Amino acid sequence: MSLKKYTGSCLCGDVKYEVEAEAESFYLCHCQQCRKLTGSAMASNIQLAPADVNWLCGESQIKRFDQPGDRTFTKVFCSNCGSALPYINKSGNSLVIPAGSLDHQIDIAPEVNIFWEDKAEWLELGIEARKCDGFDE
Numbered sequence: 001m002s003l004k005k006y007t008g009s010c011l012c013g014d015v016k017y018e019v020e021a022e023a024e025s026f027y028l029c030h031c032q033q034c035r036k037l038t039g040s041a042m043a044s045n046i047q048l049a050p051a052d053v054n055w056l057c058g059e060s061q062i063k064r065f066d067q068p069g070d071r072t073f074t075k076v077f078c079s080n081c082g083s084a085l086p087y088i089n090k091s092g093n094s095l096v097i098p099a100g101s102l103d104h105q106i107d108i109a110p111e112v113n114i115f116w117e118d119k120a121e122w123l124e125l126g127i128e129a130r131k132c133d134g135f136d137e
């Protein structure tokens with residue numbers, strides 16, 4: 001693996017970032033805490049070697065939440081729209097990019113589903129559900 005540039009933004013567009021780092025893993029986490037933090041079935045996180053995030057705009061409206069405990073849960077987000085943004089984890093050994101915040105395609109795929117046993121009971125049913133290219137008419 002090698003240094004790659006990642007660029008992303010929040011939904012409202014106030015916060016934009018770029019970072020050059022080496023991807024180490026891409027995982028989907030199904031634990032209850034990640035479901036709470038994302039409001040969705042799972043967290044989709046790219047873990048990279050620590051690197052400084054270059055905030056192109058909106059840095060002053062970024063907020064950070066660290067949930068104390070044995071496993072640390074962190075969310076860095078735009079205080080205007082709530083979208084998840086990259087952060088250095090509490091132990092300082094990883095940069096985490098929420099994959100949904102990226103503005104470009106990536107050439108890595110999730111390699112593992114962690115905390116699979118804790119997954120939402122509707123996840124697999126949802127993946128199998130009817131597909132529409134837009135709203136369900």
Ligand SMILES: [Zn+2]
Nearest residue numbers: 010012078081
């Ligand atoms: Zn925003």
Ligand SMILES: [Zn+2]
Nearest residue numbers: 029030031034
């Ligand atoms: Zn999790």
